[in-house]
Amino acid sequence: MTITRPIKTVDELADAGLIADRDREALDAVAERYAIAVTPDMARLIDRDDVNDPIARQFVPDAAELLMTPEERADPIGDHAHSPVEGIVHRYPDRVLLKAVHVCPVYCRFCFRREMVGPQGLGTLDPAAMTAAFDYIRGDDAIWEVILTGGDPLVLSPRRLRDILEQLADIDHVKIVRFHSRVPVVDPDRIDAALIEALKASGKTVYVALHANHPCELTTEARAACARLVDAGIVMVSQSVLLRGVNDDPAVLAELMKAFVETRVKPYYLHHPDLAPGTSHFRLSIEEGQAIVASLRGRISGLCQPTYILDIPGGYGKAEIGESSIRKTGEGCYSVSDYNGQEHIYPPRGA
């Protein structure tokens, strides 16, 4: 069967041969809670005969998502605690997130914003909210970088993107515009001349942080899409999530990092999986993560080394959690320092 449109329902997953009939009842329950989308490019990559297929694991819903654990939380990285106006998250002095849209081309089953994205999510900022968001950015001259995230900002039309970026053009203290996106991998044809021109419409330095988790995502088409961005003067960095059953293997992770570097995407962040609801089947321990990351050293070039980080639950920001940056305080318990030097217990108490 040729798949030409995104798969968005349990019925469509069944028609595409991506789920078994016996799982439908449980997956209907998952679908009531969390959005589903698999692009044709990703559906084509899935090996239907491989029950451990790493692409299916990322995008095809699983009954395990119905299991919630006590430490999980709807807003695992504490966006709401740092949102002064709708659509803005201001966690660090020199940068803000601008969440213009809460729609994605794919819905990752481990998503840290899974309670906010999708058709039942927070939607798209209306014109009044966009104006308030720009006023906020304009009013704080410490804001050096604006990070468009969401949702995936590259689902917006080139015209919408241009409108947003032209607003940033007039704000002198903003020097960097960064986009967090999965589009170059999951829908590479979308990266065309019109979209690239729109991304550059602010006249600022533009970064695209590409989210990919397994080397097979870096297809010929995805690499060509990244090449179009880089050739246009856009700097690319990577972000990946360390996921059980996807990339929790030093050889797979090394191959992923090398694929990024070959594609002119500098490895940047490797995230420890967040405490998002219904995602415990993806989580590994910090000790397991540290061992995998440590094994990359010496195995592959320094260019290929990502920084292993934890978003501290509660909105305290990112902490590097390589072996030297985190202190074990008990069995399965750690103390991690935020960027102010304040220590936090992980997992949080009383969750």
Ligand code: SF4
């Ligand atoms: S693309 Fe990002 S925001 Fe969207 S579902 Fe995946 S992880 Fe979540």
